[in-house]
Amino acid sequence: ETVNILMEAVPDTTYIQQLLPEFEEATGIDVNLEVVNYAEMHTKLVPQLVSNSGSYSAIVVDFYWVGEFFKAGWMQPLDDRIAADGFDTSVYVPAMMDLVGQVEGTTYMLPFYNYAMGLLYRTDLLEDEANKTAYMDAFGTELKKPETWDEYLQQVKFFTKDGSYGVVNQGLRPDPIAMEWSNYLFAKGGEFIDDGWHATFNSPEGVAALEDYITNLNDYGPVGAASFSFDEAFNVFSQGQAYSYITYNFFRAAVDDASGSAIVGKGEIMGVPGQTPEEGGSLNGAWGWAIPKSSPNPDAAWEFLKWVESPEIAKKRALLGGSATRLDVFDDAEVIAKYPQTTALKELLLGSHNFPTFTYTPQFVEVLGRELSLAVSGEKSAQEALDAAAAEFDELAIKDGRQE
Amino acid sequence: MAHVTTMERENRRFGWLLTAPGLVLLAAVVLFPIVWAGITSFFNYSLIFPGYDDFAGLGNYAKAADDGEFLHSAWITLLFVVAVVGIQFVAGFVVALMLNDARRGKTVYYLILLCPLLINPVVVGLMWRMILHPTLGIVNWLLGTVGIEPVNWLGAPDMAFWTVVLVDIWHQVSFMVVLLLAGLSALPAEPYEAARVDGATPFQRFWHITLPMMKPVIVVTLLIRMIFAIKTYDIIYIMTRGGPGVATDLISYFIYRRAFVSLDLGEACAMAAMLLIVIAGLTAVLWRSMRQVQD
């Protein structure tokens, strides 16, 4: 028997690939991982899911497809299987289960890995004595890792000098800019929606967040950041030309990869600081495992899910460098010993905010990305752009029945 | 001639016989999708709730015609197509002419200019993003060494449009060269000899002999390139995602999002149908001008 899974080319996929022989040996089930570009996954999945005979036994679901897949009924509920096999879902970080586990009380997915966003910053610059004195002279406070959003912004301004930039942004539409700006929104204390699913991100906080964003991008970042995807942005950072970069947590590992980074050992990640040291501004993000309705062999797929999310394998993945979603892995001594940043990542995750997930999340990301991009390129004011996006959001929410 | 002779009937039969394999192939593979898309364009058909119970009539068309973003995309696409096809045609024709008459080095030139065509658009986009990286790219660095300020290739709306045009030209210009060169190499030599003796300068030979005799090939080349340019989407997808703002939001990418991000197939099909009508109109005009030469 063969289990076919469509996956993205990310480190976590590679780790599973490495562990697969164990599974195949234990169960006699072959596993084919079909690896494609992230951008193409959705395009590739949709026809498979629409058709009543797809070829994928299991799939991985990005958090912002969840609403859509749920609404369209493309995923099989897993509760019966979980109950039958006594699979423990309580070990998952709760925010993970919210995001890529349960929808409206039914479990459709098992969280696979998280990519919550954080603030990558340069430890060497913070520790530099000259910087410390200059910073003290300028602001009268000590130069240390920022605890609040405003302190961070101050540092961004400070480090923009001598051909270096305080920050590098990923201004490409739609998802890079939308995801990145979400951190600004949360850091400024704003929220996307209220309880009644009305858009609130065009609030004064939202507008201020966008203005911060535009200032950072245009004044403290490199030319052309408005068109950067994370790759370009990270390259600027990893070439040592920027002090900070708000991005996905898996880039933390890339900082220490000598084949692509000039700042090995000089970068660290933290949660995006909020208005106060207690609040975090990070955006959460994650992938979940699911079994599609069109799965040709759901039982075998479940076998695989059980195996891949078992405590042993989850730990092995983490030890290879994988990104954890389970608290037991985060707290595992061996893992922490090998990757000291694990603790920081856990905190980051715990302090992160979720993006509104509903049927039209992808569409909303498009809209938001477009409007943010228009604002950044100066064709709309921050307020106009956010108002336009909010109006479209409300329409989508109404269409989805979330809003009266 | 009043009556149809057997031979004409035979000709006709033979024509259809030759056409049959192609038609069968097309009918088997693309007929259903086209009809399906046509029908779907009249329904509120979303992939989330697939089904034909919500008839929309011309609603999807009206919506598209009323959609500012869509119209903007159409306008941007028009500019893009004119710029890309125009520049590629002129450059491609010049190169094809030069290459056609060159005595030495043909193969080398040809191999070089064929390379871009053989590179996947996705890779082309990624490579150019790297090369045009505003701070880490070689181009801006080279410009810097001669004292030119770094160019914001993809980050500024106007520039981004032209950057995309430039990259597409780099990638596709050889398409024109290949076709036009094939056309040129099939031209008979005699009229050129006659024209040279008649005292025509190289430009006059080009204008009075090459252009008219090449017209069918030129028309087809322009037509095909135009259709492909309208369908451009990979490069946009990789390089700008339609940004910054909506500066490079070409229509194909727009329709792509409508279909696979919004999953609103009804509307996407309506937009595609509108596009089809426009292109078909253009094609008809070009085809007629081609026939004028043939007759």
Next chain:
Amino acid sequence: MASIQLNSVSRIYGQGASAVHAVKGIDLQIEDGEFMIFLGPSGCGKSTTLRMIAGLEPVSQGDLLIDGQRVNDVDPAERDLAIVFQNYALYPHMSVRQNMAFGLKLRGTPGPEIESRIAGVAETLGIRPLLDRKPSQLSGGQRQRVALGRALVREPRAFLLDEPLSNLDAKLRSVMRTELIKLHRKLGTTMIHVTHDQVEAMTMGTRICIMRGGEIVQVGKPQDVYRDPADTFVAGFLATPPMNLIPARIEAAGEGLAVIAPGLSVPVPEAYRAAYAPYTGREVILGIRPEDLFETPEGAAPAAIDCSIETVEALGPETILNVKLGQGGSELAARLPAEGDWEVARQIRLFADSLRMHLFDPETTRKIAR
């Protein structure tokens, strides 16, 4: 108006083993205003020479001079010659009118003048009703006339005509012949005319240039070449039927000499005796033109030839007899009046004027001077 000079001009197609030496170092001086005829067997290099003069083929070796100026490297467009191509080379996408107007337009000739020149030439060529057709809608002869017309509307320094009348009927051809001669008289433009037609060759040109295998064999006034062919090739080439060439031998006969061949014995006239004496006892080739054979004794020194009729070709105005000399002898052609009692296999006696005979050296094939 131009003089054209070829100094050891060669043209080699291709390279290496498969190279074709189409023109082999020919020397030729064509004076300004001359009407030069190129004549020679198929494939001898006539078109190639013409195309080199026009600038369409590169000159492989040698120098080509027009009006004393070396033009090997001058573009055809700047040579200002008009050419009628053997294969017509009409512009397929242009109407007959446009085909003819093209060269004039390029020279900036004003529209009305173009029109009137085309009208005139089209009238002469009888293609007036065809002016708006495309070449593909014309018959072979009509195309050829258009090709001719395209050259004639211009006023070039020289006309190069490559068999421009080959596809025309006899009547039209004779009209065209006259027109070309008239044109040449009127304009005085240098003309080079390639033809296979005996009449054209003899009547149109001021000189004939006879080529063979890429080389020039003889150049001269038509009548001179006809009367005094340089070698057996020219003798056998010019005119139809060509000069009869009979392997023979010079023998002493009494007082004088006689040319002896199977079935034939022609006494050498006194006038030639000195010239031919050194050849006594040697093989020669005897040349007699078909029109120098008569039924009745004629001319100053008639020599009788006995023969039998092999074939009779009644051409209308006259009859060509192919006759066989005596036992196993050569075949001769004789041009005789249309009416006569010609019957195949009949024995007849013909007379040749021995003053009009030619002798050639069989080794060099060259004429034995006298």
Next chain:
Amino acid sequence: MASIQLNSVSRIYGQGASAVHAVKGIDLQIEDGEFMIFLGPSGCGKSTTLRMIAGLEPVSQGDLLIDGQRVNDVDPAERDLAIVFQNYALYPHMSVRQNMAFGLKLRGTPGPEIESRIAGVAETLGIRPLLDRKPSQLSGGQRQRVALGRALVREPRAFLLDEPLSNLDAKLRSVMRTELIKLHRKLGTTMIHVTHDQVEAMTMGTRICIMRGGEIVQVGKPQDVYRDPADTFVAGFLATPPMNLIPARIEAAGEGLAVIAPGLSVPVPEAYRAAYAPYTGREVILGIRPEDLFETPEGAAPAAIDCSIETVEALGPETILNVKLGQGGSELAARLPAEGDWEVARQIRLFADSLRMHLFDPETTRKIAR
């Protein structure tokens, strides 16, 4: 081997106002084994007729029969005819050898036989050294020979030859003429041969078909057509120079009649008097062939003509004089011996055999029967 029959066959190119009526309902019966010559001015429809027979042009009206069977709708490939195209239509991508082998290969002729047939034909045509060249590497005459060769290697039911010798030199042409005649004798295959060459027309064919403006004017044996042209067109078309046609008038002269024209008065011989009597006092056209004009009285009824020499064309074997009749009279051509004291502007007296004169009705242009 095939008989070919055309029953009111027409060909109309195009439609409506610009339609060209290239062939206008011609009737013609070509017997099996005949050698038919098509003759006519450029654009008269010869090629079109040939192409219809070959099946390349649709027959617009009428019936085309081969061996009694209506073939209007039969595919060219099934007619099994071989054609030499006026424009050669050689396959540019094939070598000469392949060009010639193509038709045989299609018929499944075995390889060695193809080879030997090609070798034979190539030998005859003198293109053996060219067998491996591409058509673009050949001279005009060589291409034409290849085109001829391509037809000759086959053994079709009929050969259709469209001016197959027009680009060959006189010598080669006469060789080819003989070869074609031989071939026809040997195979007995029906042949249709379009030519503009007087000699070919007169010597090769069993019959000549003279066309004009899409219609057939006269069909008959070559000598018959020559001796007895149906109308002024045929009279003026066949032969170069053509028959002299002089506007004249028949008048009673004493006992008999005389044909009177400015500067000329020819008594009507007794034999014709009855036939011409009805025309007394009416305009006629007098026809005299150039070769029927002599310097000395000749023939049964010599009539003297006084004229002055206008031009002298010395062709070699003979001389063509253009003379002018008396004061403001017509111009005549006369074919006279090569040697003579011809000088432009000299007054001479020529004699015509009035038994050989023809009279034509100027209205219908048809010959007045006698």
Next chain:
Amino acid sequence: MKVARLDGLVRHLILAGFSASIALPLLWVLRVSLTDKLTAYRLPPEIGQIGLHNFVEVLTQYDFTRWFGNSVFVAVLATAISLPAAAMMAYATARYRTGGWPLMMMVLSSQMIPPIVLVLPMFLVFTTLMPVPGIIAITIAHVAINLPFMAWIMISFFDEDTRSLEEAARCDGATRWQAFTRVTIPVAMPGIIAAGLLGFILSWNEFLYALILGNHSSQTLAVGLASLETHAGVNIAPLAAATLLALAPVLILLPFLQKYLIKGLSLGALK
């Protein structure tokens, strides 16, 4: 020749300038392929560690050989099938006006619609026809998409000039089919080969259908290379190496077609 030499100089200047603007970015790709990502982005450019490790990585760690094999299979097969069909269609239209222009418009209309709206129904067709669409489905799709475009290109190459040659062939006893295949096709070869080459390239680069209709074993180069752009960044150095590897075999094969593509046939012998 003096004029000719100047002419040639200008010509080669233009060609060289053009080729350079095409080739320089490719040289940059070559450079990237020989180093690592860090060095590739270093400015001012430094030589760094030069080596073939990226090529090794592409060949060993990625499914490059399979992608490449699949691409070759699909592109070659699709071109081999669609080229003759398209040539026949184009010829019928050019010579016999079969179906007239409405047919050609209809044929081309499939090209005028963004493939994105066609790919889903096509996927549905294929899933009903075969359990798992794969490389065969991709090939068939490519045949159908490239056919109209190739047919259109070729119409203009089957022009009137070949008609008289076909007539000669018909009289030589060739059927319509033989006249077409043995005379017209060879004479129109430059155009046919050009259309074939472009069809091959189109299929080689085609992404959407290959993505949607393919599965893990039938990934083509286009899809495979795209997966080197990961969520965690672009593996630019291996990508550059893979791009060059993919280029090489095609460029090696090409000179064999150059007779038709570049030199042209001298068809001056029609009359």
